[in-house]
Amino acid sequence: MLHDAAPTAPDTADVHPPSAELFDEPSRWRAEAARALGLRGEALLAGVSPGASCPSVLHSLARAILAHSIANGRDRLDVVVDLGAGAGGISEWFRRHTGAAVVAVEPAPGAREAAASLFPALTVRKGTAEASGLPDAIADAVLLSGVVSLIDDLDAVLAEAARVARPDGAIAIGDLFSSRRATIRSSRNVFRSVESLTEHVATFGWEVVEVGIGSPPPDASWALAAAAVDRWIRRHHCDHPAFDVWSADQAHLTRHVEQGDLIAACLVARRSSGWPG
Numbered sequence: 069m070l071h072d073a074a075p076t077a078p079d080t081a082d083v084h085p086p087s088a089e090l091f092d093e094p095s096r097w098r099a100e101a102a103r104a105l106g107l108r109g110e111a112l113l114a115g116v117s118p119g120a121s122c123p124s125v126l127h128s129l130a131r132a133i134l135a136h137s138i139a140n141g142r143d144r145l146d147v148v149v150d151l152g153a154g155a156g157g158i159s160e161w162f163r164r165h166t167g168a169a170v171v172a173v174e175p176a177p178g179a180r181e182a183a184a185s186l187f188p189a190l191t192v193r194k195g196t197a198e199a200s201g202l203p204d205a206i207a208d209a210v211l212l213s214g215v216v217s218l219i220d221d222l223d224a225v226l227a228e229a230a231r232v233a234r235p236d237g238a239i240a241i242g243d244l245f246s247s248r249r250a251t252i253r254s255s256r257n258v259f260r261s262v263e264s265l266t267e268h269v270a271t272f273g274w275e276v277v278e279v280g281i282g283s284p285p286p287d288a289s290w291a292l293a294a295a296a297v298d299r300w301i302r303r304h305h306c307d308h309p310a311f312d313v314w315s316a317d318q319a320h321l322t323r324h325v326e327q328g329d330l331i332a333a334c335l336v337a338r339r340s341s342g343w344p345g
């Protein structure tokens with residue numbers, strides 16, 4: 069397990085990605101709602117971190133990462149680094165389902181507070197996907213869940229993931245993607261096609277070994293918990309200055325899903341055989 073006192077790369081984490089603002093106050097609200105509603109177990113994870121196609125996509129990612137690890141002669145995951153961990157529900161899911169120690173890296177203070185208070189077994193750290201501040205080669209798997217669709221230029225993210233992953237480690241990505249070949253840029257999102265992201269990771273020496281495709285809404289039980297939290301937030305925080313931005317972002321994503329623009333997908337990549345190139 070990585071403790072906060074462990075030596076790390078220089079702290080370049082005082083960078084605030086613009087899209088992190090959107091998740092700051094709402095992550096606090098999600099944690100508050102989850103407590104008020106008495107959510108427990110998987111409903112708690114779903115309520116605070118309702119990702120696209122969850123939890124099916126998480127099972128696919130965990131299976132593929134473990135299979136990759138076993139193929140490399142290691143029958144368990146020691147460390148998973150979750151870049152852009154938000155309120156920590158997905159990090160906690162991976163901790164519970166894989167047995168790995170999970171380091172949740174997140175730039176938004178409200179999201180870090182939510183993750184640290186709700187899921188004390190996580191190691192929660194300030195940082196970004198471009199500059200996590202973590203040591204080299206500590207992760208059996210680097211997870212990016214719902215994050216690449218918020219980042220315009222992925223080069224620094226892919227370089228950071230490659231630095232933090234062990235030589236035999238994997239990168240696991242779950243997100244919303246364009247349902248067409250063309251990238252969709254809309255508001256703060258960049259929805260790439262699975263093909264274009266596959267080509268992009270290849271330029272950093274990674275080979276995609278597993279792809280899963282699903283429909284964006286979470287599975288029914290996760291959707292129920294997420295909807296209860298959303299309703300609670302609408303009742304209790306509609307006067308907050310951050311509420312309209314949060315609400316508009318939700319409407320924006322719903323519109324793209326209803327138009328058929330988006331799919332949920334997950335990718336697992338390992339170093340290509342020629343690495344280091």
Ligand SMILES: C[S@@+](CC[C@H](N)C(=O)[O-])C[C@H]1O[C@@H](n2cnc3c(N)ncnc32)[C@H](O)[C@@H]1O
Pocket residue numbers: 085087088089091092116117118119151152153154155156157158173174175176179195196197198212213214215218219
């Ligand atoms: C859609 S949420 C997903 C959170 C979590 N990974 C999940 O799946 O529930 C996106 C998260 O990425 C964070 N984020 C935005 N830009 C980031 C960046 N450049 N580096 C790391 N995290 C970022 C946001 O603060 C937010 O917590």
